[in-house]
Amino acid sequence: MLLMPVKTTSVWKGKTMQFAYFLKQSEVERVHEASLELLENVGLLVRNEVAREIFAKHGCMVDNQTTLVKFPPKVVEECRQSFVPTYTFTARDPQFDRTIPDDRPIVVTGSSAPDIIDPKTGEERRAISDDIANIAYLINELPGFDVFSISTLANDAPKGQFSISRFYPALKNCRKPIRSNTPNMQDLLDVLELGAIIAGSREAYMDRPFINHHYCPVVSPLTMDVESTEAVIYLAERGLPVYGTIVPNAGLTAPLTLMAGLTIGNTEFLALATLLQMIRPGAPMIYAVLSTVADMRNGNYAPGAIETDMLQMAHSQMAQFYNVPSGGYIGLTNAQTNDAQSGYETGMNTTGALLGGTDMFNMGGLLGSLMTFDFAKAVIDNEIAIMLKRMKRGFEFSEENMCLDLISKIGPGGSFIEEMHTLQHMRDTAILPRVASRSMRTTWETRGRLTAQDYAMAEARKILSKPNPVVFDKELDAKIRSRFKGLVAGDARPI
Numbered sequence: 001m002l003l004m005p006v007k008t009t010s011v012w013k014g015k016t017m018q019f020a021y022f023l024k025q026s027e028v029e030r031v032h033e034a035s036l037e038l039l040e041n042v043g044l045l046v047r048n049e050v051a052r053e054i055f056a057k058h059g060c061m062v063d064n065q066t067t068l069v070k071f072p073p074k075v076v077e078e079c080r081q082s083f084v085p086t087y088t089f090t091a092r093d094p095q096f097d098r099t100i101p102d103d104r105p106i107v108v109t110g111s112s113a114p115d116i117i118d119p120k121t122g123e124e125r126r127a128i129s130d131d132i133a134n135i136a137y138l139i140n141e142l143p144g145f146d147v148f149s150i151s152t153l154a155n156d157a158p159k160g161q162f163s164i165s166r167f168y169p170a171l172k173n174c175r176k177p178i179r180s181n182t183p184n185m186q187d188l189l190d191v192l193e194l195g196a197i198i199a200g201s202r203e204a205y206m207d208r209p210f211i212n213h214h215y216c217p218v219v220s221p222l223t224m225d226v227e228s229t230e231a232v233i234y235l236a237e238r239g240l241p242v243y244g245t246i247v248p249n250a251g252l253t254a255p256l257t258l259m260a261g262l263t264i265g266n267t268e269f270l271a272l273a274t275l276l277q278m279i280r281p282g283a284p285m286i287y288a289v290l291s292t293v294a295d296m297r298n299g300n301y302a303p304g305a306i307e308t309d310m311l312q313m314a315h316s317q318m319a320q321f322y323n324v325p326s327g328g329y330i331g332l333t334n335a336q337t338n339d340a341q342s343g344y345e346t347g348m349n350t351t352g353a354l355l356g357g358t359d360m361f362n363m364g365g366l367l368g369s370l371m372t373f374d375f376a377k378a379v380i381d382n383e384i385a386i387m388l389k390r391m392k393r394g395f396e397f398s399e400e401n402m403c404l405d406l407i408s409k410i411g412p413g414g415s416f417i418e419e420m421h422t423l424q425h426m427r428d429t430a431i432l433p434r435v436a437s438r439s440m441r442t443t444w445e446t447r448g449r450l451t452a453q454d455y456a457m458a459e460a461r462k463i464l465s466k467p468n469p470v471v472f473d474k475e476l477d478a479k480i481r482s483r484f485k486g487l488v489a490g491d492a493r494p495i
Contacts, residue, residue: 019357021317022310028321031259035267036073043070044222044271048229051275058278071274079274080322082281087325089147089177090210090241092198093470096176098146100286100325100359105392107385109139109378110332110366111149111180111214117367117374119460119495124372127152129165129488131373134464135365136173137492138378141463144385149214150180151365151373158486163187167194167211168480169490175470179212181228188213188231190484192240197480198472206239213242214288218268220246220253224275232272236279243286244272245328249301251294258293258307262314265291269315273324286360287319290329301369303332304345312349313356320357327360329370331381336368338377338453346384354388361388375495376456383435390431434459465494 056062061070088099116127139148157165163182182188199205217228235242248254250261291311319326331350335342365378
């Protein structure tokens with residue numbers, strides 16, 4: 001059967017929204033039923049012993065020798081009853097708190113790339129903590145971004161400070177919500193201690209936990225790992241913000257059809273969601289995915305493909321069926337530079353996802369299939385993010401906005417450019433881009449034939465040339481550095 005988008009109306013808190021759907025309601029229900037069948041009859045390998053104990057306690061069939069867990073449909077459906085419809089990203093500065101779906105689209109940077117395009121030389125190299133500080137400050141100043149998911153690793157991290165060398169420069173230089181993960185429990189405990197120092201006390205941090213945790217505890221196909229699952233359990237038990245992303249790859253870790261990729265991803269989401277609700281009924285979640293189709297000519301990863309967008313749209317439709325927020329790594333690119341491929345992959349995929357009802361977009365700053373951060377790409381993606389937010393705003397229908405009196409006043413053949421009404425609406429009707437050029441060719445040539453890459457790098461340098469007003473005060477910084485001896489500098493610097 002060929003699936004075509006179907007316009008469907010959804011109601012959220014009394015507001016009517018239209019989304020483009022690929023699946024009929026009966027097909028959504030069948031995906032859910034198929035996921036229940038897989039959970040009951042095939043199950044998941046659950047490598048984490050504590051997770052198996054939790055599943056067993058709540059009625060799942062657990063084989064500790066094989067680590068296979070099977071889920072009776074009744075158990076999953078009971079956990080579904082405690083799903084909640086919102087998720088809030090809490091920030092160091094409360095004015096930057098964001099809740100989905102109310103504040104959709106929430107735009108998040110891509111995360112955890114090992115490499116960076118050096119802003120001075122243009123060459124690719126390993127990222128270090130100074131890069132994280134600069135990126136954090138840049139994201140703080142780019143209005144299209146809502147959440148800073150720490151974009152790179154820190155190759156200069158001292159021994160035993162892998163995660164703290166990422167979270168410290170991120171939190172020090174950005175007031176927006178910070179999101180990332182940790183590779184082990186000791187790193188997680190260090191990061192939580194850092195949060196408590198910044199908040200002033202452990203109690204103050206628990207009141208407003210401004211570090212947002214994200215893991216991929218389910219490894220496709222149908223396997224739950226040890227370390228990430230341990231972290232998810234620890235955070236969920238304490239009521240700290242955490243959610244997971246599901247990442248099936250059709251052709252490699254899922255069968256090679258879009259429907260199979262959707263179904264196995266939905267099954268894995270339900271398994272993780274069931275665990276979270278068993279631990280803490282009512283725990284906020286995001287139905288987050290990076291469902292892809294492998295390039296079967298060579299097995300290469302293809303997050304920039306249009307099928308990634310189609311899968312995201314379908315997963316978002318499933319999220320609406322479960323009444324939970326949706327999102328994921330959408331708007332990525334396989335391109336190695338800011339070329340036409342980068343633009344159309346990011347632009348097409350994010351636009352489709354927005355129209356499909358996706359709430360959260362991990363899209364900013366990464367090139368080369370999530371492997372490399374580029375400052376210019378982040379600035380370009382900020383402009384795309386602003387466009388997405390403008391699309392979401394839509395048409396403000398009113399008699400006043402149809403301007404019938406003004407049209408009658410000016411009449412045929414007149415001009416509206418000198419009217420006060422035009423001046424009043426210059427900044428709220430249309431986006432005035434800082435990267436996209438709208439000059440005539442002669443003007444563009446006179447100005448040096450600058451490309452989007454040139455404009456974007458100039459904007460990044462302009463932002464980072466100014467002192468960062470949001471850094472920690474000296475007393476707080478001294479406390480942090482006293483606790484974590486030999487910590488990286490964590491300072492943003494001009495590029």
